Amino acid sequence: MAEIDMKNIVKKYGDGFPAVNDVSIDVQDGEFMILVGPSGCGKSTLLRMIVGLEDITSGEMVIGGKVVNDLAPRERNLAMVFQNYALYPHLTVYENIAFPLRLAKASDAEVDEKVRAAAATLELEEHLERKPGNLSGGQRQRVAMGRAIVREADAFLFDEPLSNLDAKLRGQMRTEIARLQKKLGITTVYVTHDQTEAMTLGHRVAVLKRGLLQQLATPRELYEQP
Ligand code: ADP
Ligand code: ADP
8 A cells, every 4th residue: 555645746738838747745554535626627648647648748747656657557456447347348247356366377276366345345246257248237337346355456546437337336446445445444535526426525625726726625615615
């Protein structure tokens, strides 16, 4: 686990207005941080700079006390859960969850132990032999999280993971994600444009507008201000 310290992060695409403009956010070890704001405010760009999918124009990205600006994504030990889940349709749930362990050449015994532990945490034990195409949106979401769990990543990063789900499922998954994050105690950064998610899920909320950090506060502080 690790803290994520963003220091004066700037991102310019070409020579236009910065997409991310001098943003500093300190995500504590085990904290659940929300990045919220309207479309185009720079949320995804900021998240991609944490993961290493986007170069940083200036500023420092410090993860677990180490400056990671020049590290490739695979050298950062972070787990990103995408909106579309990126599951392999031809593989079973078991093999989808096992995938990062197979890549790391883990033994069959280790794979089995970790996949079953993750499946128990996520209540997916009964679905391990199924293929993603036969699962509900919520179940697919949990498989994607299972893959992140077995990697024993230092942090979870979510990019609008619930935006493709219907309202009922979104509510269920919100509860689920909050429960899991608490259970695992893992540092989490969660991008959303949904006010309800922003106000109910996180320990703190970073509000972005046109690339600028407008507010950094707990949901209660945001709620109580005039
Ligand atoms: P979102 O609001 O979910 O980020 P967008 O449609 O704004 O969705 O962007 C989707 C992706 O397209 C972004 O993640 C980014 O990589 C790319 N993108 C967005 N705006 C531009 C742009 N002006 N030029 C090139 N690529 C862009
Ligand atoms: P959000 O996730 O909040 O919707 P983004 O981070 O996707 O916002 O985009 C922030 C700004 O940067 C937008 O103005 C968008 O058009 C621009 N942008 C994003 N990705 C690219 C890109 N690859 N090339 C050029 N401009 C981009």
